[in-house]
Amino acid sequence: MYNFNVRVYGLLINDxxxxxISDEQEYGMRFTKFPGGGLEYGEGLIDGLKREFVEECNAEVEVISHFYTTDFFIQSAFNDSQIISVYYIVKNISELNLNIKTKVFDFDGEGDVLQxxxxxxxxxxxPEEITFPIDRHVAKLLITQL
Structure with missing residues (x-):
């Protein structure tokens, strides 16, 4: 039996x-992606996205609109599951209190999981600076549609 991995991401565009963009280090590799992550069992897409933004960015977001859902096969880079990713345009409704970096992979501290x-x-x-194929596809769509 094959498993599906449902992921949800927010495209947060400022004024x-x-x-x-999120630069991360985990599982012994570095990657660049949009903020978001895996849906937890019993969670809806929007609730999952809001949870991910609170966990990753310590910020509340409002979903403005659906942007893209994966429409091609892609296997996870980390296991044998099939990835289905959903992307939403979001707006922060609480202030972003992040230490914004200007360089790629400019992590504070050390450890197995960095962001x-x-x-x-x-x-x-x-798009070529984005790590995963679905995120790369979304970056291309952003460039042509926004």
Missing amino acids: NDEIL AFRWVKLSELD
């Missing part, structure tokens, strides 16, 4: 047309 956030101008967003 300067910059999108929030840092950057604002990237939409006009300078390079």
Whole structure:
């Protein structure tokens, strides 16, 4: 039997047309992605996204609109599950109190699980700098649709 891994991500764009990007280190690898993560059992997509933003960014968000749902097969980089990712345009409804970085993988401290956030101008967003194929596809869509 094959498992599905449902993931939900927020595309947070500020007033300067910059999108929030998450640089992370986990499972012995580094990756760049949009904020969000895996849905927990019993959770709806929007509730899961709101939880992820509180956990990762210590911020509450409001979902503005659906942007994209995976429409091609992709296997997880971490196990044998099939990834289904849902992306929403979000707006923060509480202040972002993040230590925003300007360099890629500019982590504070050391450890097995690290995360840092950057604002990237939409006009300078390079899909090839995003790690995972679905996120890369969404970055391309962002560039052409927004």
